[in-house]
Amino acid sequence: MSGSSWTRVRAVARRHAFVLLRSPHRLFDVVLWPLVDVLLFGSLGVFVARQGSGGSIAFGYLLSGIVLWHVVYQAQIALSTGFLEETWSRNLLNLMVTPLREVEYACGVALFGMVKLVMGVGVVALTALGFYAFNVGRLGVGLIPIIAVLLVVGWVIALFVIALVLRFGTGAEALAWGILFVVMPLSGVFYPVAALPGFLRPLATALPTTHAFAAGRSLIDGHGMQWGQLGLATGSTVVAGLAALAFLVLMLGTFRRRGSGAWHAPGPH
Amino acid sequence: MLDAHQLVKHFKGVRAVDGVDLVVRPGERVSLLGPNGAGKTTTLLMMLGAILPDSGWVRVAGHPLPKERSQAMGEVGFAAGYLPLPERLRVREFLHMFGQLYGVESLRDRIGTALERFGIAHLAGRLGTELSSGQRTLVGVVKATLHRPRLLVLDEPTASLDPDVARRVRAGLSELCDSEGTALLLTSHNMAEVERLCERVVFLSAGRVVADGRPASVASRFGRSDLEGVFLHLAEERPAGAQQTDRTA
Numbered sequence: 001m002s003g004s005s006w007t008r009v010r011a012v013a014r015r016h017a018f019v020l021l022r023s024p025h026r027l028f029d030v031v032l033w034p035l036v037d038v039l040l041f042g043s044l045g046v047f048v049a050r051q052g053s054g055g056s057i058a059f060g061y062l063l064s065g066i067v068l069w070h071v072v073y074q075a076q077i078a079l080s081t082g083f084l085e086e087t088w089s090r091n092l093l094n095l096m097v098t099p100l101r102e103v104e105y106a107c108g109v110a111l112f113g114m115v116k117l118v119m120g121v122g123v124v125a126l127t128a129l130g131f132y133a134f135n136v137g138r139l140g141v142g143l144i145p146i147i148a149v150l151l152v153v154g155w156v157i158a159l160f161v162i163a164l165v166l167r168f169g170t171g172a173e174a175l176a177w178g179i180l181f182v183v184m185p186l187s188g189v190f191y192p193v194a195a196l197p198g199f200l201r202p203l204a205t206a207l208p209t210t211h212a213f214a215a216g217r218s219l220i221d222g223h224g225m226q227w228g229q230l231g232l233a234t235g236s237t238v239v240a241g242l243a244a245l246a247f248l249v250l251m252l253g254t255f256r257r258r259g260s261g262a263w264h265a266p267g268p269h
Numbered sequence: 270m271l272d273a274h275q276l277v278k279h280f281k282g283v284r285a286v287d288g289v290d291l292v293v294r295p296g297e298r299v300s301l302l303g304p305n306g307a308g309k310t311t312t313l314l315m316m317l318g319a320i321l322p323d324s325g326w327v328r329v330a331g332h333p334l335p336k337e338r339s340q341a342m343g344e345v346g347f348a349a350g351y352l353p354l355p356e357r358l359r360v361r362e363f364l365h366m367f368g369q370l371y372g373v374e375s376l377r378d379r380i381g382t383a384l385e386r387f388g389i390a391h392l393a394g395r396l397g398t399e400l401s402s403g404q405r406t407l408v409g410v411v412k413a414t415l416h417r418p419r420l421l422v423l424d425e426p427t428a429s430l431d432p433d434v435a436r437r438v439r440a441g442l443s444e445l446c447d448s449e450g451t452a453l454l455l456t457s458h459n460m461a462e463v464e465r466l467c468e469r470v471v472f473l474s475a476g477r478v479v480a481d482g483r484p485a486s487v488a489s490r491f492g493r494s495d496l497e498g499v500f501l502h503l504a505e506e507r508p509a510g511a512q513q514t515d516r517t518a
Contacts, residue, residue, distance in 0.1 A: 004372045007369050008369060008370050008372075010369065011365075011366045011370050012366075014365075014366065014369075015355070015366050018357055018362055019355075019357045022357040022396075023357060089353070089356050089357070090352070090353050091353075091355045093314075093319060093349075093352060094352055094355075094367075094412075095370075096317075096318070097317045097318070097319055097342055097345065097347040098342055098367065098370040098371060099339040099340070099342045099343040099370060099371060099372070100339070100370050101339050253321070256318075256319070256320060256321040256335070257320075257321045257323075259278070259280060259311065259314070259320045
């Protein structure tokens with residue numbers, strides 16, 4: 001990346017830092033919802049653990065699951081709402097007529113998204129430790145590659161969402177939040193995919209998150225890293241990432257051909 | 270500086286731009302005029318790479334669009350009266366962001382100078398939401414000129430400004446173009462403004478170039494005393510018939 005490219009990436013990241021600072025309600029995503037999630041799944045875990053055999057395993061699955069899920073959630077929400085912010089503030093055309101490249105824009109939003117991710121996941125991990133004495137760090141260094149895969153998966157989902165918004169307009173923006181409610185149960189965040197109805201399992205197996213969470217549960221169970229699952233997670237993430245990029249480039253071309261770049265101009269027609 | 274060849278664009282079956290050719294030379298001041306719906310904004314946005322033409326091509330400072338869009342846009346400044354400022358940024362922060370996107374050096378000084386040029390240094394600490402529409406337009410013009418572009422593209426730059434502020438904008442633009450040799454391409458519905466600022470006008474009607482030349486010669490070609498008369502004539506009689514050009518005038 002050239003010096004000027006890096007400057008543009010920083011400019012975008014800085015712009016989104018100001019958005020967060022001046023929009024306290026945006027802190028809900030990185031503070032309040034993580035806190036509520038830990039309370040919900042932590043308390044559920046405690047209740048299940050008190051019911052007898054196997055309960056303590058469920059407790060670990062629930063809390064490690066919600067901590068790791070927030071990696072996907074924060075990465076996805078930061079990138080997709082970062083883009084949506086430009087449509088809400090009608091800044092898209094301003095940016096489109098500068099030297100800023102699409103990839104630089106995405107990097108800038110993702111860069112600041114990392115800050116939000118650290119905040120959000122930090123809140124989840126510390127709340128789990130403080131309220132339920134669950135230390136996600138005890139899973140060891142094996143967490144690092146799992147978190148890396150989940151981070152990229154979050155970005156990949158965001159690229160799909162952005163592409164759909166480019167194609168269908170702001171009507172598709174509900175997907176920024178809604179799509180995760182579909183991915184979450186299919187990914188076996190809190191349970192093995194064997195618990196899903198049979199007809200959904202092939203779909204679940206195709207998701208990179210499913211294999212990443214399976215690798216995480218193996219760490220919880222004390223069986224060490226399942227490299228096969230991690231490899232499947234990484235491979236399918238790469239495939240999904242390439243598909244997302246191709247889809248995004250296609251939708252960006254459609255966006256420009258349809259004249260949608262003139263959003264909020266007084267009508268190019 | 271800008272070379273657009275046979276631009277065509279359809280929207281929902283309507284031929285919004287119909288074979289527009291336009292060349293803007295370095296330092297030249299050109300106005301793109303025409304009634305509402307003539308295709309001015311679509312033409313401008315195609316020249317900026319924000320909209321892809323159905324056919325035809327555009328080169329900005331020798332860079333073909335969309336292939337070398339990033340390099341091309343480094344040479345262009347764009348402002349439009351209808352573009353808002355991002356709400357959660359102060360004016361200084363907004364200009365700083367765009368200055369970085371254009372790779373401007375000594376940014377703090379440059380922002381100060383640019384704000385002074387248009388008489389709005391006192392707005393530097395204000396949030397976008399605290400500005401009037403006229404003030405937002407002025408900040409947009411400052412943003413467009415911050416990196417000393419070789420081509421300045423302005424879409425209705427004075428549409429929401431009172432006459433005094435509009436005069437200040439024209440003075441600032443004239444000074445900038447004179448001192449930096451910046452080429453200017455603007456749209457406006459204010460014909461008097463165009464006659465003061467631009468040495469050449471291009472009239473569009475129904476997506477086609479119907480006149481191109483010096484303001485006085487274009488007016489006389491249509492048998493009118495000024496551009497206002499030409500504008501009203503085209504608004505009443507569009508679509509115009511055969512193209513009329515006056516490049517040699």
